[in-house]
Amino acid sequence: MPASVHVVAGVLRDAGGRVLLARRPVGKHLAGLWEFPGGKCDAGEAPVDALARELREELGIVVESARPLIAVPHRYPEQDILLDVWQVSAWTGTPHPHEGQALAWVEQGALAQVEMPPADRPVIAALALPDRYLITPAFEPDALDELLAGIERACRRGLRLVQLRQPHWPRARLADAARRARDACREHGARLLLNGDVQLAMVLGLDGVHLPARIAAGLAERPLPADRWLGVSCHDAAELLHAVRIGADFATLSPVFPTPGHEHAQALGWERFAELVVHAPMPVYALGGMEGEDVDAAWMAGAQGIAAIRALWS
Numbered sequence: 001m002p003a004s005v006h007v008v009a010g011v012l013r014d015a016g017g018r019v020l021l022a023r024r025p026v027g028k029h030l031a032g033l034w035e036f037p038g039g040k041c042d043a044g045e046a047p048v049d050a051l052a053r054e055l056r057e058e059l060g061i062v063v064e065s066a067r068p069l070i071a072v073p074h075r076y077p078e079q080d081i082l083l084d085v086w087q088v089s090a091w092t093g094t095p096h097p098h099e100g101q102a103l104a105w106v107e108q109g110a111l112a113q114v115e116m117p118p119a120d121r122p123v124i125a126a127l128a129l130p131d132r133y134l135i136t137p138a139f140e141p142d143a144l145d146e147l148l149a150g151i152e153r154a155c156r157r158g159l160r161l162v163q164l165r166q167p168h169w170p171r172a173r174l175a176d177a178a179r180r181a182r183d184a185c186r187e188h189g190a191r192l193l194l195n196g197d198v199q200l201a202m203v204l205g206l207d208g209v210h211l212p213a214r215i216a217a218g219l220a221e222r223p224l225p226a227d228r229w230l231g232v233s234c235h236d237a238a239e240l241l242h243a244v245r246i247g248a249d250f251a252t253l254s255p256v257f258p259t260p261g262h263e264h265a266q267a268l269g270w271e272r273f274a275e276l277v278v279h280a281p282m283p284v285y286a287l288g289g290m291e292g293e294d295v296d297a298a299w300m301a302g303a304q305g306i307a308a309i310r311a312l313w314s
């Protein structure tokens with residue numbers, strides 16, 4: 001089988017946060033579909049250089065600053081590609097269609113309705129997810145108020161994705177906590193996922209669920225509708241593959257570094273983390289021993305960002 005084609009593409013946003021899409025010209029692979037501008041890396045060309053060249057050729061702009069967003073391996077009947085998408089945060093010049101292609105600035109929330117190539121699905125998820133994912137620390141059931149105060153504080157500090165995780169709480173108490181956490185998160189425009197309990201998450205109208213690997217392992221298909229978020233905890237290549245199979249929107253992969261309570265687990269390190277993530281066609285958060293300042297390292301290793309308990313709680 002031929003090696004996969006490395007394709008780089010850029011996400012450009014206007015002042016209102018809309019994203020630039022280009023229409024693939026007639027006669028090309030996937031003609032007529034809307035894509036993030038970009039194209040194939042030349043032999044031996046670094047991805048960041050290919051990105052700059054493609055955006056100069058196709059749009060007439062000069063990239064000043066960019067960082068990796070997500071790389072999606074995808075198998076088309078015609079060829080395998082690695083769709084390597086970058087967030088372009090600064091450029092000079094004004095994007096013009098240098099190759100006769102139609103251009104459009106599209107609201108982030110409307111991207112899912114646009115006809116894009118199938119490889120772009122996970123990119124839309126990556127754009128909708130933040131770069132920090134808070135997992136709540138363990139509390140005693142009688143410390144519900146303290147837990148909620150912490151969630152409030154986290155939301156006020158700008159956290160926009162929260163996993164409520166209290167695996168040992170009685171269900172009624174957990175339901176109380178989830179209801180109140182849901183309202184607190186909503187008020188701040190943050191999303192709340194419940195660890196482990198699909199049914200309770202649906203009954204309470206939460207934004208989604210996060211499944212431990214052992215629960216995900218027992219599923220053959222996605223356990224909740226497409227309009228909710230499904231995250232899965234993964235620790236190796238097989239678990240990532242299974243998460244993709246059951247239609248997860250994103251995963252955590254851990255432990256990147258050793259953490260208290262998980263001393264027995266072999267830490268991956270960034271290098272192994274990156275090797276695993278590049279095969280996963282979904283956003284993956286780095287988890288395990290993360291500090292706030294690890295976000296950049298996580299991006300460079302192909303992650304969506306970091307997931308953490310301790311570092312994002314206080």
Ligand SMILES: Nc1nc2c([nH]c(=O)n2[C@H]2C[C@H](O)[C@@H](COP(=O)(O)OP(=O)(O)OP(=O)(O)O)O2)c(=O)[nH]1
Nearest residue numbers: 007009029030035036037038039040081117119120
């Ligand atoms: N640029 C881009 N390509 C995408 C996206 N999604 C997706 O599946 N692709 C696929 C379509 C093509 O098979 C491949 C990109 O090839 P291309 O034809 O645009 O490459 P290129 O710009 O270098 O054009 P050419 O010189 O080969 O004509 O990646 C996307 O969002 N942006």
Ligand SMILES: [Mg+2]
Nearest residue numbers: 037038039040
């Ligand atoms: Mg192109």
